Amino acid sequence: MGQRDSKPVQAAATTFEVIEALRELNGAGVSELASYLEMPKSTVHDHLRTLESAEYLVNDGEQYRVGARFLELGGYARRQMRLYRLAQPEIEKLAERTGEHANLMIEEHGRGIFLYKAKGADAVQLDTHAGMRVHLQTTALGKTILAHYPENRVHDILDRHGMPEETDRTVTDREALFEQLETVRERRYATDDEERVEGMRCVAAPIRGSNGTVLGAVSVSGPTSRMDEETFTKSMPKTVLSTANVIEVNMAHS
Structure with missing residues (x-):
């Protein structure tokens, strides 16, 4: 049977x-x-x-x-997720605070799925939308998630989906990716420097459960003209980490 x-x-x-x-x-x-x-x-x-x-x-x-009936199914699936319900208002606040795109991602079947996105007042037009699936290694969100998975699980995901190149900056070498993931764990956030979309930078932080498992990731993405080195490496990581922390606290005590 x-x-x-x-x-x-x-x-x-x-x-x-x-x-x-x-x-x-x-x-x-x-x-x-x-x-x-x-x-x-x-x-x-x-x-x-x-x-x-x-x-x-x-x-x-x-x-x-x-x-459009698929919207009904997708909306239902998303509403059942506690992470979405608790993170959604914080993602809205993050977009309002930064003026850029704020994003929430989870992993399913080895792909990154944009669960929610909010658009700040200054945000540019992007192709991302709720439900969009991407290769995890192409985004800061995805790398944040991968960094907190066991190494054998990361290898399984890469074996299944590969490491396609989205731009000439996309990491497509497995050894280089694992070096980046180690850095993510050390500094507690990940970056995407024009690795999925040319001209865009992104900073992401993990959302972790009380047992330490990664539940998803939150990020802010913006054009390189506004996401300068100071913002990209100092102020934005602090902002994104703060939002991730608030979501984690809400998840633990709601």
């Missing part, structure tokens, strides 16, 4: 492949999607029609696209 239960259900796996492909293509027709997935048109059509009837996809007559 155990072996049988561990086998993936192919139809369900195909359904999620279809959904992911539609997201990557920003919507597509049956033929385009079948070609992209290298699947028979009839198979793709059946999955599309099933998802449309369940109200997870929308068909505008020419192509299918991911529907």
Whole structure:
């Protein structure tokens, strides 16, 4: 029974492949999607029609696209997280205080997930949004989380997802990453110096539970023109660490 239960259900796996492909293509027709997935048109059509009837996809007559019903599921999942409920007001305060983007990230299945973001008065436009998944080693948030994981778990994550290059500053060497993680543990915060987005710097700190396990990370990101060396290495780390501490206290006593 155990072996049988561990086998993936192919139809369900195909359904999620279809959904992911539609997201990557920003919507597509049956033929385009079948070609992209290298699947028979009839198979793709059946999955599309099933998802449309369940109200997870929308068909505008020419192509299918991911529907807003996924927002309901995502919103529900996030509201169930105690970390989100307690951290959200502090992230808002952090954005207001700094004028920049303030972010909350967790790790799931080896990816960093932006759980919440708040935009300060001076914040620039970025591609990040709630629910966005990124490779952990490309962000200060992700490196903060990795720094507090056992070494074998970090290796497992890197083996599974790799170390893709987002900019020419992204760390793509495993040994160099582990050196950075050691530094993160020593100084209690992590930085991202144009490593995921050119022209942007980020400072992140871990949110830890009462038993010392890392629950997530909080950060502030801003353009290099405002995140100068003094801000990047001194004042912003203190600000982010302070917010992380407040969230940790709230988590322990709420």
